[in-house]
Amino acid sequence: MSAELRLPVEASAGFEARVMAAVRRAPAPLPERVWAWLGEPRALAVSPLGGLAAAAVLALLFAGGTWAALRTARAPVAAPAAAAQPAGGAGSVVTFVLVAPRARTVALAGDFDGWDRTRLPMRRGASGLWTLDVPLAPGRYQYAFVVDGRQFVADPSAPRAVGDDFGEPNSVVTVSGGAPRGAGGAL
Amino acid sequence: MNGRIAAVAAAAVLLALPPALAAQVDRLAGRVDERTLAAVTALVDSARASGVPATPLVNKALEGASKGASGERIAAAVRALAGDLAGARVALGPGASEPELVAGAAALRAGAGPAYLARLRSTYPRESLVVPLAVTADLVARGVPADTATRTVLALMHEGVQDADLVAFRQSVERDIALGAPAGGTAAALAGAVITGEPVMPGNNIPPPRPRKP
Numbered sequence: 001m002s003a004e005l006r007l008p009v010e011a012s013a014g015f016e017a018r019v020m021a022a023v024r025r026a027p028a029p030l031p032e033r034v035w036a037w038l039g040e041p042r043a044l045a046v047s048p049l050g051g052l053a054a055a056a057v058l059a060l061l062f063a064g065g066t067w068a069a070l071r072t073a074r075a076p077v078a079a080p081a082a083a084a085q086p087a088g089g090a091g092s093v094v095t096f097v098l099v100a101p102r103a104r105t106v107a108l109a110g111d112f113d114g115w116d117r118t119r120l121p122m123r124r125g126a127s128g129l130w131t132l133d134v135p136l137a138p139g140r141y142q143y144a145f146v147v148d149g150r151q152f153v154a155d156p157s158a159p160r161a162v163g164d165d166f167g168e169p170n171s172v173v174t175v176s177g178g179a180p181r182g183a184g185g186a187l
Numbered sequence: 188m189n190g191r192i193a194a195v196a197a198a199a200v201l202l203a204l205p206p207a208l209a210a211q212v213d214r215l216a217g218r219v220d221e222r223t224l225a226a227v228t229a230l231v232d233s234a235r236a237s238g239v240p241a242t243p244l245v246n247k248a249l250e251g252a253s254k255g256a257s258g259e260r261i262a263a264a265v266r267a268l269a270g271d272l273a274g275a276r277v278a279l280g281p282g283a284s285e286p287e288l289v290a291g292a293a294a295l296r297a298g299a300g301p302a303y304l305a306r307l308r309s310t311y312p313r314e315s316l317v318v319p320l321a322v323t324a325d326l327v328a329r330g331v332p333a334d335t336a337t338r339t340v341l342a343l344m345h346e347g348v349q350d351a352d353l354v355a356f357r358q359s360v361e362r363d364i365a366l367g368a369p370a371g372g373t374a375a376a377l378a379g380a381v382i383t384g385e386p387v388m389p390g391n392n393i394p395p396p397r398p399r400k401p
Contacts, residue, residue, distance in 0.1 A: 111246045114214055115253040139286035140293060140321045142250070152254060159325040159361070162297040165247070165264035166254040174290070174321040176350035 091137040092175045096145075098155065101128025103147045108132055110143025110170075117146045138177025142170040208232070211241040215248055223248070223258035227265050234269040238276045240285045243292070244269055271295050278304035279316070290320035297324040298333035303341075311344065318350040322357045329361055 028036075046054075096108055108120040112134065122130040122145075130145075142161045144152040154160060155171035164170075212228050219227065227248045231241045247268045251261035275291030276283060278301040283291070291304050303323075307316050319340050326336040343353060 109253060111243070111250075115246065115249040117253055137286075138315070138317060140290045140317060140324075159357070160328050162293060162324055162328045163267075165267070166251050166256045166260065168254055170250075172293075172321070172325060174318055174325075174354065176318045176354070177315065 091135060091177055093133050093135045094173055094175065096122065096132050096134065096143075096155070097157065098122065098130045098145050098153070099128055100130055100145075100147055100153075103128070103130065105148055106130040107146040107149070108134065108143060109146050109152070111141040112136055112143070117149060136173070136175045138175050140172060140174045142172055144168065144170050208235060208241050211245045214245055215252070218249055218252040219261065220258060223252075223261055226258065226262040230262065230265050230269055234273065237269075237273040238281060239269055239272040240288060242285065243272060243289050268292065274301055275304060277301065279308045283308070284315070284317075286317045287315065287320065290317045290324065293324035294320045294327075297327035297336075299323050299327065299337050300333075303337045306341070307344075310341075315350075318353050319344055322353045325357050326360060329364055331360065 098106055100106055106122040106124075107117055108122060109115045109117055113119045120132060120134065122132040124130055144154055147153050152168040154169045158171040158173060161170040161172045208231065212224075212231060215224055215227060227244070231244050234244060235241065244265050247265050248261050251264055256264075271292035272288050274295050275288045278295075279287055279291050294304065295301065299320075304316075304320070307319060323336050323340050326339070327333050331339075340353070343356065348356070
């Protein structure tokens with residue numbers, strides 16, 4: 001039986017050509033082709049002037065990125081209740097801040113936006129610092145951060161709301177806007 | 188079948204609402220199911236008779252919807268808030284603004300009595316009480332006993348302390364509590380310092396460490 005199995009098999013005419021044609025028709029996947037192109041050594045001719053221009057562009061890009069990062073890091077950050085009050089006493093622009101380096105998205109949800117999980121996305125800055133400025137009319141608002149679209153997180157730098165109606169604590173921001181109060185009054 | 192009845196009931200109540208109120212309830216469309224919509228709409232409509240604004244009630248329902256709460260839980264939370272807002276309306280009077288009612292409801296929920304709200308209103312009839320009421324609620328939430336918080340805020344206001352100073356006072360209390368000071372003691376001591384004009388330094392009200400026994 002083993003001798004029989006060792007007998008050469010006669011392939012039909014053109015079999016080898018058909019197999020090779022099929023192999024050539026199947027292209028390699030795109031990432032594989034890109035990787036192969038990147039890995040293949042190439043001769044690159046660069047003039048001294050071109051090299052200097054490329055280096056200048058890279059240096060400009062690096063300087064611009066560094067400046068933007070420093071500007072973000074030094075931006076004045078106010079705790080919700082301590083935000084600056086615009087003239088006229090018609091409310092405040094409140095800066096909300098959350099440090100969440102591992103978060104992919106952070107949004108603000110509260111009484112001021114109908115507790116919408118997506119309406120007020122926060123901007124990510126250096127070191128996972130998420131910030132958002134929101135103009136608010138005078139009043140007391142409950143809010144929370146929505147991390148990665150699902151997890152409600154209270155603001156660690158703000159007072160907590162009394163009561164916990166839905167099992168997840170809220171924070172509170174109070175915006176003043178009333179007229180100055182005089183001293184006195186019966187106690 | 189029950190869902191259809193709830194939808195019809197919600198539609199009927201919506202049609203009977205004044206336009207401004209209907210606009211508020213419309214915000215719930217698509218955020219809660221028909222049965223919850225009908226329950227919340229009925230609560231909002233009934234609260235209107237007591238002079239309770241619709242916006243905070245609808246916001247509470249939207250919060251519950253956003254957090255995935257059940258319809259029953261949403262209705263219970265809205266009902267509880269409507270009760271607090273109605274209490275604040277009675278204590279603060281018919282001229283109270285919506286933000287004052289919201290802050291007053293928070294103070295009531297925290298444990299400040301309606302007499303405190305009424306006293307604030309009678310003492311300061313034409314001034315916004317949003318910040319004093321909010322600071323009271325925040326102090327109690329941070330652990331300051333309700334009677335200490337109310338007395339302290341009243342004393343500060345009697346001295347003419349402004350809203351920004353009340354907020355700064357609350358922050359000082361929170362900071363000292365975080366550093367280990369007893370909640371009630373730090374509020375009273377800080378208020379005394381503010382009234383007498385003493386500088387308020389962080390950590391002034393932290394008790395010294397107990398001497399070790401030999």
